[in-house]
Amino acid sequence: MPTAPRTTAAHTPARPSLTERRKAETQLEIARTAAALFAERGPGVTADEIARTAGVALRTFYRYFRTKEDAVAPLLAVGVRQWIDDLADTTARPDAPPTRAALEQAARRALTPTDGRAEEALRWTRGLLRAMPGDPALRAVWHRVHHDSEEELQLVLARLTGADPLDVRLAAAAANTAMRVAVEEWAAGDARADGPHGPAELVARGMRALTAGLPGLDGRHN
Amino acid sequence: MPTAPRTTAAHTPARPSLTERRKAETQLEIARTAAALFAERGPGVTADEIARTAGVALRTFYRYFRTKEDAVAPLLAVGVRQWIDDLADTTARPDAPPTRAALEQAARRALTPTDGRAEEALRWTRGLLRAMPGDPALRAVWHRVHHDSEEELQLVLARLTGADPLDVRLAAAAANTAMRVAVEEWAAGDARADGPHGPAELVARGMRALTAGLPGLDGRHN
DNA sequence: CGCCCACTTGGCACGATGTGCCATATTCAC
DNA sequence: GTGAATATGGCACATCGTGCCAAGTGGGCG
Secondary structure, eight states: OOOOOOOSOSSSTTOOOHHHHHHHHHHHHHHHHHHHHHHHHGGGOOHHHHHHHHTSOHHHHHHHOSSTGGGGHHHHHHHHHHHHHHHHHHTTSTTOOOHHHHHHHHHHHHTSOOSHHHHHHHHHHHHHHHHGGGOHHHHHHHHHHHHHHHHHHHHHHHHHHOOOHHHHHHHHHHHHHHHHHHHHHHHHSOOOTTSTTSHHHHHHHHHHHHHHOOSSTTOSOO | OOOOOOOSOSSSTTOOOHHHHHHHHHHHHHHHHHHHHHHHHGGGOOHHHHHHHHTSOHHHHHHHOSSTGGGGHHHHHHHHHHHHHHHHHHTTSTTOOOHHHHHHHHHHHHTSOOSHHHHHHHHHHHHHHHHGGGOHHHHHHHHHHHHHHHHHHHHHHHHHHOOOHHHHHHHHHHHHHHHHHHHHHHHHSOOOTTSTTSHHHHHHHHHHHHHHOOSSTTOSOO
């Protein structure tokens, strides 16, 4: 643990110290490289290949990531990260909306690309999701990301609603599932990320269905 | 493809041909061995160790399973398998209950141990779930099993309700999530498998919450 | 400016993973 | 009983992931 290498002043809140920024940049560069290679050549890509293409030694690669597939996790996690942070943020305000609405709003915002950063992550996510049918290990990463977010979401919702633990668990799982399905469905189609069939609209619909009740369950049969 | 090695007569419907039964038994034996080792010694267990303990060569082990963690998949999948088969079965009958109720009923039955087989699988599942916090690869298998079941469930529900594809997708994901959470919650506690806090009761409650609407979402805040 | 210290990087060796290939043994069909 | 099909085992090999140590680099301080 680097014990927070305090930089000079406080005029720039928590400046991450050049070295830190380099590491972050390196990590992102590796992630981009890995995503590109996985997307275009499938599971066959070798860890060494990713490392060299990204311009680092194999040993360094494994200092940044536990497995070669883990390298794409930062890109897949961007949306989810912002979702949870946004949720925790807005619900902490005094004029916070009710939980259901807050979940939906935060999800919508997380999947509405604002800066180039978010837009880029969404593009990579889409490419990776399309490569997943042929690569179980990639799917595993995707599910791991959502497993982690489900746990975090649980914490936020517990603090927020103080409901029964099982209900909190179910709510977190439901919201998380809506998020996942929305992104998967969007990636499978060919709609723009900011269009009316973009992930933001899909997740809003899914979130309503999974928290307020599923439509169409008793269709033409029965 | 063995092109269905027809046995002698039809008095025993589709007899799986001795060799087939042996293979199935071997696979199950490997699965049990792997589960036991993972449960008691964590991620450190080696594939060779599993193979030897189960009484097969390492090479044979990898003919039955793609990775060493995959070896436990058959045990984790038993409950889910029966769930989906039961669902597809009962909903095919003329006096089938409405979809929501059918989902809940099938889930409840799948998690109510009847024969020794089901009871054994539940015990293994519980042990494995308790080992999962310390073993990402095991978690990955668990999530893969549920990923697969989500796809199958989608097919069943599509044929059953004929609803909008996205709604079908959401329903499958929701039901699947209820199943997963119920088993996880049960495994984390110390209730008997057939008691009032067993997985069957948990899944029923979860299934209602995720298909009809979440309770407690707007608790003490707002 | 120069020194030192902490930390990142790279190289190497090594056990473990997962697969292709071939030889052997067992089972099924006739 | 004989031959075809297939399950199993052994071996080699590329890749994975990690421990260990050496070299390079940046930041703090006199």
